[in-house]
Amino acid sequence: MKKIGALFLSLILAVSVFSGAASAAAKPVSVWMDGAAVQFKQGVPMVENGTTLVPVRPLLEKLGVALNWDAKSQSVMGTKSGLSFALQAGNRTAVVNGVVVSLDVPPRIIRGTTYVPLRFVAEAIGYKVTWDAKNNAVSLTPLGQPGGSTGFLWKAEKNGNTVYLLGSIHVAQAQMYPLRAQIEAAYKASQYLGVEVDLTKTDDESIEKLIADKGMYKDGTTLKDHVSPETYQALVDILKANEMPTNTFDQYEPWVVAQSIPTASEEYQANLGIDAYFMGKAVSDNKLIVPLESAESQLALFDRFSPTLQEEQLQEAINAYSASSSGEMDALTRMWVTGDEDALRALVKASAEDQEYYKALVLDRNLTMSSKIEAYLNDDQNVTRMIIVGALHMLGDDGIITRLKNDGYTVTKL
Incomplete structure (x- = not known):
C-alpha cells in the first residue's frame, strides 16, 4: 500500500509514473x-x-x-x-x-x-x-456519483481572507467528472490557485532530468549492490516477462524502480487528476497559480529514504505487480468520489504505521503547507484562494485541517 499511498501524496511522482497504456487483444472482442x-x-x-x-x-x-x-x-x-x-x-x-x-x-x-x-x-x-x-470480452459497469463527485472540501476564514481547501486525488479516471457544484464554485470565487507543484511550469524532460539527478547511482555501484539477491532476481523475472533487458533499472535507486513497475490499469491517469484539471482551468482563465512545493523537493523526499525503506518499497511494488493494484486504486477513487472521510482517516492512520515514511511524506510537509496557508489567512489582502493538495494531507491528528482548527481558525466542511 506504500506505493499507492505515495501516488496520492506526491503529485510530481504521480505525473512521472502514470501514463495511459492500451490493453491488448489479439482477436475480435x-x-x-x-x-x-x-x-x-x-x-x-x-x-x-x-x-x-x-x-x-x-x-x-x-x-x-x-x-x-x-x-x-x-x-x-x-x-x-x-x-x-x-x-x-x-x-x-x-x-x-x-x-x-x-x-x-x-x-x-x-x-x-x-x-x-x-x-x-x-x-x-x-x-x-x-x-x-x-x-476477449469487455464489460461495462455503471459508476459515478449523482450531482458530481463529492471530494473533500473545506473553507477556512480569518481577517476577511478565505482559503478553500480541496483534498485532491492525483491520478484519476474520466468518470470522476463532473465535480459537484460547490467545488467548481469555490474555484470560480478564488483569485489564486495554490497547488503542491505547478505542473504548468514543468515538462517531461525536466522531470526526467530531476529523476536522473536524484535517483541514479553515480558512485560506480548498481541496483544489484543495494538490494538483496532475492529482490533483484524478482525484478529480473518481471523484466524478462516483459521482454525487457535484465539490466534496465541497474543504474536507478530502489525508490525509482519501485515506482516504475506497473501496478495499476491504464484508466488511471495523472492528466485526469484533480490538480491537473484545475491547473488547466487556471491557465485558460489567466488565474495565478502559486506552488507550495517544487518537483525537486518532492523527489528529494524519496531520495532521502533509508536503504531499508527503499527496498521495502521495491519489494511491495514487485508483489503488487502480480496481484495488481487496480482494486486498491478503485477503492481510493470511490473514497474520493463519495467523500468518505472515515476511509480517508483510516488511510492516514495506515500511513503512520511506518514512522520514517509518515514523517517524510506527511508530517513534515503538513507543517510546511499549514504554515503557508496560515500566512494567507493572516495577510491584509482580503482575497479568496483555493488550495489543492493530496487528500491524505488533510485529516488525522497531524492533518492540515486539524492544525488549522487547533490554531484557532474557522474551518467549515463543505
Missing part, C-alpha cells in the same frame, strides 16, 4: 452490459494499437446517451446526466466533461460507420471498463 452482449448490426468491434474501437451509435443507444452528429465536421458529441464528451474523426484530441485529453487512437469512419474508442466513451459517461483477456 465482445462488449457486455447488464449481463447481455451489446449488438453491433453494422460493423463489429475492432482493435487498433491495443485500443478497442466500436460503432458509436449502437454503443450510445445501449448506454442511454443523447447523440449529436455533425456531418460537416465529422464530430460526435454525447451527453448523459450532466456528463459529456466530444470526439472528431481522425482527431487525437478529445474533450471529456470539460477536460481536454489525448487519445491513443482517434475515431475513424469505415464504410460509412463511425468507430470510437470504447474505453474513452464509456468512462466519460460514468462506466467502469473491465477487460476479460480469457474471453
Whole structure:
C-alpha cells in the first residue's frame, strides 16, 4: 500500500509514473452490459494499437446517451446526466466533461460507420471498463456519483481572507467528472490557485532530468549492490516477462524502480487528476497559480529514504505487480468520489504505521503547507484562494485541517 499511498501524496511522482497504456487483444472482442452482449448490426468491434474501437451509435443507444452528429465536421458529441464528451474523426484530441485529453487512437469512419474508442466513451459517461483477456470480452459497469463527485472540501476564514481547501486525488479516471457544484464554485470565487507543484511550469524532460539527478547511482555501484539477491532476481523475472533487458533499472535507486513497475490499469491517469484539471482551468482563465512545493523537493523526499525503506518499497511494488493494484486504486477513487472521510482517516492512520515514511511524506510537509496557508489567512489582502493538495494531507491528528482548527481558525466542511 506504500506505493499507492505515495501516488496520492506526491503529485510530481504521480505525473512521472502514470501514463495511459492500451490493453491488448489479439482477436475480435465482445462488449457486455447488464449481463447481455451489446449488438453491433453494422460493423463489429475492432482493435487498433491495443485500443478497442466500436460503432458509436449502437454503443450510445445501449448506454442511454443523447447523440449529436455533425456531418460537416465529422464530430460526435454525447451527453448523459450532466456528463459529456466530444470526439472528431481522425482527431487525437478529445474533450471529456470539460477536460481536454489525448487519445491513443482517434475515431475513424469505415464504410460509412463511425468507430470510437470504447474505453474513452464509456468512462466519460460514468462506466467502469473491465477487460476479460480469457474471453476477449469487455464489460461495462455503471459508476459515478449523482450531482458530481463529492471530494473533500473545506473553507477556512480569518481577517476577511478565505482559503478553500480541496483534498485532491492525483491520478484519476474520466468518470470522476463532473465535480459537484460547490467545488467548481469555490474555484470560480478564488483569485489564486495554490497547488503542491505547478505542473504548468514543468515538462517531461525536466522531470526526467530531476529523476536522473536524484535517483541514479553515480558512485560506480548498481541496483544489484543495494538490494538483496532475492529482490533483484524478482525484478529480473518481471523484466524478462516483459521482454525487457535484465539490466534496465541497474543504474536507478530502489525508490525509482519501485515506482516504475506497473501496478495499476491504464484508466488511471495523472492528466485526469484533480490538480491537473484545475491547473488547466487556471491557465485558460489567466488565474495565478502559486506552488507550495517544487518537483525537486518532492523527489528529494524519496531520495532521502533509508536503504531499508527503499527496498521495502521495491519489494511491495514487485508483489503488487502480480496481484495488481487496480482494486486498491478503485477503492481510493470511490473514497474520493463519495467523500468518505472515515476511509480517508483510516488511510492516514495506515500511513503512520511506518514512522520514517509518515514523517517524510506527511508530517513534515503538513507543517510546511499549514504554515503557508496560515500566512494567507493572516495577510491584509482580503482575497479568496483555493488550495489543492493530496487528500491524505488533510485529516488525522497531524492533518492540515486539524492544525488549522487547533490554531484557532474557522474551518467549515463543505
